[in-house]
Amino acid sequence: MEKPGLRIPLEEIPPEGLHLEFEEGGELLRDCFFLNKPLLAKVFLKKRGIDVKAKGHIETTVILTCDRCLEEFLFEVNEDFEVEFRPQASMPLKEETQLTREDLDVVFYEGDVIPVDELVREQVILAVPHKKLCREDCRGLCPRCGKNLNQGLCGCENRKTSPFAVLKELLGNKKPNP
Ligand SMILES: [Zn+2]
Ligand SMILES: [Zn+2]
Known part of the structure; x- marks a missing residue:
């Protein structure tokens, strides 16, 4: 189910920028994690030529399973982020389009729409460690x-x-x- 309002058409971003704030119950991340409390996201979009800068903050608590003891534990996400959207047409011709830590700051968008939902989803996924331990010395x-x-x-x-x-x-x- 796609929520309207989380994919922002470029023409809806005024020159002074656009502030978005939303709460999400977990549908965005339903195939990755269960959330223990709603995801709060703040995003500020600002155009810079054909690029769009996005700055924001995400807050939620995800439920993870410990890699060692297999118990569930809570992991708090409280992150600031800053990325730059560029039109897909300007993407370098490489097969590798996956978001990695190194090119975290650049995301490519298709058409004339900024996918704020995907942005927020990816930021939560990146904020969760690969190695999931209920505590350091589990x-x-x-x-x-x-x-x-x-x-x-x-x-x-x-x-x-x-x-x-x-x-x-x-x-x-x-x-x-x-
Ligand atoms: Zn453990
Ligand atoms: Zn034993």
């Missing part, structure tokens, strides 16, 4: 019994879940550690 799950070691130790012998202990396990070496 102890993960016991490789033997699967217990969440953040909640206390299990009764297993290889409490120290060093990679070697895991490897030994995989190789079928059942000898206890000396």
